[in-house]
Amino acid sequence: MTNSGSKSTTADRAPGADDEAPSGSIASYTVGFVFALLLTGASFLVSQSHLLWAPGLPVGLAVLAIAQMGVHLVFFFHLSSGPDNTNNVLALAFGVLIVALVVSGSLWIMSNLDLNMMPSSVIMEMRH
Amino acid sequence: MTAKASGTEFTDGSAQMTAADGAGPAPVRIVVAYGFWIFLLSDIIMFSALFATYAVMSGRTAGGPGPQDLFELRSVAIETLCLLLSSYTCGLGLLAVERRRMTYFYLSFGLTFALGAAFLGLEIAEFARMTGMGAGPSRRAFLSSFFSLVGLHGVHISVGLIWIVFITAQVAVRGPRDFVLRRLRCFSLFWHALDIIWIALLSLVYLAGVSA
Numbered sequence: 001m002t003n004s005g006s007k008s009t010t011a012d013r014a015p016g017a018d019d020e021a022p023s024g025s026i027a028s029y030t031v032g033f034v035f036a037l038l039l040t041g042a043s044f045l046v047s048q049s050h051l052l053w054a055p056g057l058p059v060g061l062a063v064l065a066i067a068q069m070g071v072h073l074v075f076f077f078h079l080s081s082g083p084d085n086t087n088n089v090l091a092l093a094f095g096v097l098i099v100a101l102v103v104s105g106s107l108w109i110m111s112n113l114d115l116n117m118m119p120s121s122v123i124m125e126m127r128h
Numbered sequence: 129m130t131a132k133a134s135g136t137e138f139t140d141g142s143a144q145m146t147a148a149d150g151a152g153p154a155p156v157r158i159v160v161a162y163g164f165w166i167f168l169l170s171d172i173i174m175f176s177a178l179f180a181t182y183a184v185m186s187g188r189t190a191g192g193p194g195p196q197d198l199f200e201l202r203s204v205a206i207e208t209l210c211l212l213l214s215s216y217t218c219g220l221g222l223l224a225v226e227r228r229r230m231t232y233f234y235l236s237f238g239l240t241f242a243l244g245a246a247f248l249g250l251e252i253a254e255f256a257r258m259t260g261m262g263a264g265p266s267r268r269a270f271l272s273s274f275f276s277l278v279g280l281h282g283v284h285i286s287v288g289l290i291w292i293v294f295i296t297a298q299v300a301v302r303g304p305r306d307f308v309l310r311r312l313r314c315f316s317l318f319w320h321a322l323d324i325i326w327i328a329l330l331s332l333v334y335l336a337g338v339s340a
Contacts, residue, residue: 095169106180
């Protein structure tokens with residue numbers, strides 16, 4: 001990884017000035033891209049073959065999708081556990097919480113409503 | 129935003145928030161990326177509502193054609209490949225402009241634009257095919273939620289394509305200065321976020337819908 005600009009330390013930099021640190025490296029993007037391709041290929045393979053037990057297929061696809069999202073976050077977004085990433089990780093955790101609430105809450109409420117609904121065949125009979 | 133000062137004691141309670149270890153405030157680049165990250169997360173939360181709608185509605189075809197009959201996985205696979213490749217070239221372009229290799233930058237961003245446009249073209253063709261089969265967005269609840277979810281992602285891609293043109297023109301006119309580089313990094317975050325949403329779309333809508 002070659003850095004064209006002169007290496008500036010934190011001491012001789014004005015507060016708030018941009019540092020010259022590059023956004024990742026070619027190697028990290030390539031590794032991320034290869035992982036993404038492999039996981040996408042696995043998703044296609046799993047859904048189009050009988051490798052997985054059929055009722056477990058949604059779970060398998062979800063696992064592969066979440067793994068690929070993790071790969072994207074690490075290799076493309078450069079999300080890390082470093083000190084300059086604490087705020088980003090906390091914001092992500094909050095976002096994941098809201099997404100989980102919205103999706104699982106909607107599915108829960110709607111399936112509950114479905115259970116309480118009269119079957120449509122019964123409604124049809126009542127019309128006669 | 130004193131991301132670098134986390135875990136350190138402040139010498140006083142002043143608003144300047146200078147850390148005791150002399151690290152100073154975080155660079156503008158970190159702060160800008162954090163603000164844009166918040167925007168992206170809010171965008172993803174908006175998508176989650178549409179994902180929930182689709183998950184509820186996907187079975188409600190009222191006896192009409194379902195995902196098995198409507199989706200063509202071959203074009204979906206090509207779309208996925210286009211999007212992943214464009215994300216890769218976008219990242220390489222960002223690295224190139226940071227090292228002042230302008231030819232590689234224009235090449236990479238040209239490729240990113242072409243691949244994004246190819247994705248959008250395939251998606252529009254798919255929508256046209258489905259509408260032509262009589263399975264338009266106004267037909268059934270399942271189709272309404274499908275078109276709003278996938279269509280919103282397509283709208284984001286279109287916005288991204290317009291953004292590529294503007295940001296590349298800005299690099300050409302203003303040169304690779306700090307503020308231009310910050311905007312480029314924001315664009316690359318946006319483009320990668322669309323990839324993440326597409327992965328969720330691919331798994332939930334297409335692969336789970338057309339499983340063997």
